[in-house]
Amino acid sequence: EATAAHLTITGKAHSSASQDFDSLLFGARKLVRNFTNxxxxxxxxxxxxxxxxxxIIDLNKTLSELGVTREQLxxxxxxxxTDYNPDGFERIGPKTALKVIKEYGRLESVPQxxxxxxxxxxxxxxxxxxNPKIADVEQITFGDINYTGIANYLTKERNFSLDRVETSLNRLKKALEKKSHTLEQWFK
Incomplete structure (x- = not known):
């Protein structure tokens, strides 16, 4: 997520795709949620x-609407x-958190x-x-898609359901075949 956010900051990517709002905390300029859901x-x-x-959630627009800085977010x-302190603070939900940070400015100043x-x-x-640690990405290049590698990674290392992964990869294959076919029409 940190690297994906950095790619949006440097302009190498339009947005970060995740269900997780932590992407915004890492500074992703735009977050795409529910991309496949x-x-x-x-x-x-x-x-x-x-x-x-x-x-699509725009970080700068969100900060402006909430009236907070990224640090306050x-x-x-x-x-x-967050994923890194999942319990948060007892009896503090999003509305209360926004209220106390706007009132006190930062965590260290919130009395309760x-x-x-x-x-x-x-x-x-x-x-x-x-200031997250990020992978060094000089250039983004696209080659052939390793469908087997993707499936193995998602199912064996990330515990995704094989049926769900295969369904998504098949949709990707069909979309890419359709795109290729559409482009080929122009060069006949």
Missing amino acids: SGKRKLPNRNTTIEVEPE VDIGILIG IQEKLDEIDYKQLREMFL
Whole structure:
């Protein structure tokens, strides 16, 4: 996620595609969510479903609408929980986190969390989001797609369902074949 965010910052990528809002904390200029998950989705811990459609979240627009800086957005993320401190702070959800960060400016100034704040390495978390370690990507080049390698990685190392991976890879193959066929029409 950090490297994908960096690619958007340097202009090598238009956006980062993830379900995870941590991409914005890493500084992704644009985040595409629900890229492959459109349709109905069951809400966790509820017996209801919602319609899910792809969406693009613009970091600068979001910061402007919320009236916070990226550093403050990172502090909000730390308060509500991220992949790196999943529990966040008890009794603090997104609305409360935004309110207290706007009121106090930063984590260190929020009175009601001081005791728990000392229990986590919030400075390291903040630094990780603001100045992450990233893979060195000089240039992005596209070659042949290694479908077997992708399937092995996603199923064996990331525990994705083989059926889901195969379905997605087949959709990708069909889309690429259609694109190639469409371009070939122009050169007949």
